[in-house]
Amino acid sequence: MTLILSAAFILLALWAWSREKKWRRSVGSVTQAAGLKTSEVDKLTARFTGLRESSQALIKEEYLRRLFESLLNEIRQGVAIVDDQMRIKFVNRTLAHLFHKPSIHRGRTLIEELQDHQVTSIVNAALTDQRRHVREVEMSSAGNSNGRGTRNFLIEAAPLPAKAERGAWLMVHDITEQVMADQVRKDFVANASHELRTPLTLIHGYIETLKSGVLKDEAALQRCYDVMDKHGKRIVRIIEDMLTISRLENGQSALNVEPFTLRACVQDALDHLGPMLEGRDTRIDLDFPPDGGHMQGDRFYWDQVFTNLIENAIKENPNPGLVITVSGKWYADHCLLRVSDNGIGIAAHDLPFVFKRFYRGHKHHSPQIKGTGLGLSIVRRAIDAHGGTIELSSTPGIETTFTMRLPLKMEKVVSMDEQEESSRL
Numbered sequence: 006m007t008l009i010l011s012a013a014f015i016l017l018a019l020w021a022w023s024r025e026k027k028w029r030r031s032v033g034s035v036t037q038a039a040g041l042k043t044s045e046v047d048k049l050t051a052r053f054t055g056l057r058e059s060s061q062a063l064i065k066e067e068y069l070r071r072l073f074e075s076l077l078n079e080i081r082q083g084v085a086i087v088d089d090q091m092r093i094k095f096v097n098r099t100l101a102h103l104f105h106k107p108s109i110h111r112g113r114t115l116i117e118e119l120q121d122h123q124v125t126s127i128v129n130a131a132l133t134d135q136r137r138h139v140r141e142v143e144m145s146s147a148g149n150s151n152g153r154g155t156r157n158f159l160i161e162a163a164p165l166p167a168k169a170e171r172g173a174w175l176m177v178h179d180i181t182e183q184v185m186a187d188q189v190r191k192d193f194v195a196n197a198s199h200e201l202r203t204p205l206t207l208i209h210g211y212i213e214t215l216k217s218g219v220l221k222d223e224a225a226l227q228r229c230y231d232v233m234d235k236h237g238k239r240i241v242r243i244i245e246d247m248l249t250i251s252r253l254e255n256g257q258s259a260l261n262v263e264p265f266t267l268r269a270c271v272q273d274a275l276d277h278l279g280p281m282l283e284g285r286d287t288r289i290d291l292d293f294p295p296d297g298g299h300m301q302g303d304r305f306y307w308d309q310v311f312t313n314l315i316e317n318a319i320k321e322n323p324n325p326g327l328v329i330t331v332s333g334k335w336y337a338d339h340c341l342l343r344v345s346d347n348g349i350g351i352a353a354h355d356l357p358f359v360f361k362r363f364y365r366g367h368k369h370h371s372p373q374i375k376g377t378g379l380g381l382s383i384v385r386r387a388i389d390a391h392g393g394t395i396e397l398s399s400t401p402g403i404e405t406t407f408t409m410r411l412p413l414k415m416e417k418v419v420s421m422d423e424q425e426e427s428s429r430l
Contacts, residue, residue, distance in 0.1 A: 083177035086165070091115045091128060094172065103158070103177055115175075124175070128162045131173045137163035141180070157184040193362055200243055204236035246379040249309065250362065253386040260390060265304050266297030267342065271331050274311040278319065286325035289315075292332035298340065301414055306387040313380035314344040314407055322348030335413070342409040350401030359397060360385040 083100030087093055093111050096118075101109045109118045116125045123142045130138045139161050159178040165171070211229045220226050268291060275282075275289060282289075300307070311331070318329050329346045351359060362382045384407075388395045393411035 081179070083175075085109075085115070085175040087115060087128060087172055087175065089132060089171040091125065091132070091173075093118060100177060103156075103179055124160055124177070127160045128173050128175050131162040131164055132171075135164050137161065155181075157181045189362075196362070197243070197247065201240060204239045207236050208233050243379070246383060249383050250379060250386060253306075253383070253390055260303040261305065262301055262303060264299060264301050265307075267300050267307070267333055267340075268293040268297035270300075270304065270307050271311050271315075273308060274315055277308075277312055278316055281316065281319050285319075285327070287319065287327045287329065290328065290330045292330065294333070294335060298333045298335060299413075300340065300411070302391050302411075303387075306390070310384050310387050310409075311344070313384050317380055318344070318346040318348060318405070322346060324348075338414075339410055339412050342411065343406055345404055345406035347404055350403065350405045351397070351399040352401065353399075356397060356399065360395075 078097045078099070080097070081099060083103045084095075084097045085093055085100055086095040091114050093109065093113060093115060096109045096111065101107065104119055104121070106118070115128060116122070119125070121144065123140075123144070127138050127140050139159065141157065141159050143155050143157050145155050157180050159180050161176045161178075162173055164173050211233050214220060215226070215229060220229065271291060271293075315329060315331070318327070327346060327348055329344070332343050332345075334341045360381050362379055385395055388409055388411070391411060393409055395410075396408045397406070398408070399405040
């Protein structure tokens, strides 16, 4: 193979040399026919050769420039090159996209095009100090003044190399998702610590009381045991819910897809919630097809979906007269499931956040309403894992409805471990 490549290279060089030689002979023939001296012919030939080489160099330079610009237009970071007056000499498409502009024009200054002093101050510092500057900034998206439309950027700027003309390069990274992920982790740790600390503190307090020996009455002792048992179960529930979310988010295990009827699944959830319904003026209406509504999916997660949705409606609506309706309609390739109640509802400003982990709305409710704050997060992630969607609508005091759209057939979901194993094979 090496010999073949070497021979091909030699033949290519000979061919190029023969073309060059032929071209020189052609130029010489034309100039001699024009009556020029040999020395003048040589000078003119050298001149033509220099012009030809310059033209080829310009073509190559233009090709490399276009290739460079094409590559920079495809990267996810915004890039710009400015002169010492901060006039834009080059800019890629990504920078315009990050700043919600249809385009950014060359020849104008950064402040004219971006209209953001945070960026221009970083570039100006790089030009003034002649060193690299990096800063993380927060900007409000266009049309969002309430703080909810903010984006986070990492801005880098540095002077151009000494051999180049005076100026600076600018690079803008959108790190909004990273910042949000970090905040979610911090919130999760803080909320989980709070949720676990409360029952643990109560249990520890009752243990100290029992150890002191001040309680002699059997009824008082039984109350202590009941409270400890209740909060111990709450800790177990929090941990189980956290593990469930972790499995769903990380794909650590495949769904156990099997056929079942949703009416039977809902009935199992109601049986589990029987103690909560005792002594309450609450009615549960089920509206399913005569066959119970056939479904394919992981029955374990669907038990949790209906348990959490119905339990949430019961806990959030302690007043009498509550009616909870669970219904399902089947179509050619999907089914539509609804869980609704006629309770107090959810305020509009809480709707975008109810599926967040540990989020608690209804701050005006009784402190007796307890929960892990993870139920609706599990519901959403379980439905996502089944390829479905869930929507929430609420008119306070009239109706609150969770609407789920699910495919009737789903393929076996492959876990992360199985994916890695198959890639190795």
